[in-house]
Amino acid sequence: MQQRIQNKGLEKGLKFHGLVLLLASLVLGVSQIQAAGDIPVYGIEIVNTWPHDPAAFTQGLTWYDDMLYEGTGRNGQSSLRMVDLESGELLKRENLNSRYFGEGIAIHEGKIYQLTWRSHIGFVYDLESFKQEKTFFLAGEGWGITNNEDSLIVSDGSANLRFLDPDTLQEKSRVEVTLSGRPVQNINELEFINGEIWANLWYQDVILRIDPETGYVTSIVDLNGLYPQRNSRDEVLNGIAWDEAGQRLFVTGKLWSALYEIKVLE
Numbered sequence: 001m002q003q004r005i006q007n008k009g010l011e012k013g014l015k016f017h018g019l020v021l022l023l024a025s026l027v028l029g030v031s032q033i034q035a036a037g038d039i040p041v042y043g044i045e046i047v048n049t050w051p052h053d054p055a056a057f058t059q060g061l062t063w064y065d066d067m068l069y070e071g072t073g074r075n076g077q078s079s080l081r082m083v084d085l086e087s088g089e090l091l092k093r094e095n096l097n098s099r100y101f102g103e104g105i106a107i108h109e110g111k112i113y114q115l116t117w118r119s120h121i122g123f124v125y126d127l128e129s130f131k132q133e134k135t136f137f138l139a140g141e142g143w144g145i146t147n148n149e150d151s152l153i154v155s156d157g158s159a160n161l162r163f164l165d166p167d168t169l170q171e172k173s174r175v176e177v178t179l180s181g182r183p184v185q186n187i188n189e190l191e192f193i194n195g196e197i198w199a200n201l202w203y204q205d206v207i208l209r210i211d212p213e214t215g216y217v218t219s220i221v222d223l224n225g226l227y228p229q230r231n232s233r234d235e236v237l238n239g240i241a242w243d244e245a246g247q248r249l250f251v252t253g254k255l256w257s258a259l260y261e262i263k264v265l266e
């Protein structure tokens with residue numbers, strides 16, 4: 001299991017420059033502090049706040065055809081959900097067997113893909129019926145998943161992103177995520193947005209924007225100060241969804257009672 005990152009200072013809402021310095025020192029080592037200062041860091045503006053099930057240990061979030069889809073984790077509480085954005089109402093739910101700890105979800109060509117953490121198994125569901133159609137083997141751990149037109153893109157808590165063929169579920173390629181030349185561990189929930197991979201970083205209130213070809217972090221979105229009412233260290237930012245048609249960006253976190261539509265201030 002990965003070392004937990006101490007982020008006490010981050011919760012205080014640091015200035016952008018300070019954030020970059022601290023982020024670099026925590027994740028990458030002190031030697032990279034100066035180099036990391038070259039990466040742009042953008043703030044956010046909250047556009048809308050919507051209800052979110054405070055019992056949902058969010059591990060995957062995505063948007064498809066005017067509906068929000070969510071995957072939750074923890075053994076005995078893991079599920080696949082279809083949720084109405086404005087009311088937070090649960091419209092469909094499929095529970096996982098309690099032996100599985102659910103992780104990220106992605107939707108591609110009428111199928112929903114859901115990962116599990118350490119069981120080396122992924123599930124493929126029919127988008128409409130939520131009927132489980134097949135399972136697949138996943139080497140290593142399963143954390144986040146998103147997709148572009150021809151690949152599923154999977155994180156495993158390391159700095160690696162694997163690109164899988166959606167039909168065979170076999171790995172086609174992989175890329176290492178680096179910030180100023182150093183690998184970034186703990187890459188978590190993912191979303192493919194306008195040709196970039198956006199990634200939550202476990203225990204950090206930031207989203208990394210990654211070039212899928214090179215793995216380079218090209219900018220950072222700072223979400224410090226969002227949802228301050230947390231009751232435990234588990235309640236981290238984890239969930240990015242993109243409404244391509246409406247150009248809306250949604251984020252939430254594990255056990256958060258709110259889901260936010262945000263705008264990145266570039």
Ligand SMILES: [Ca+2]
Pocket residue numbers: 060061062145146189190191239240241
């Ligand atoms: Ca996502």
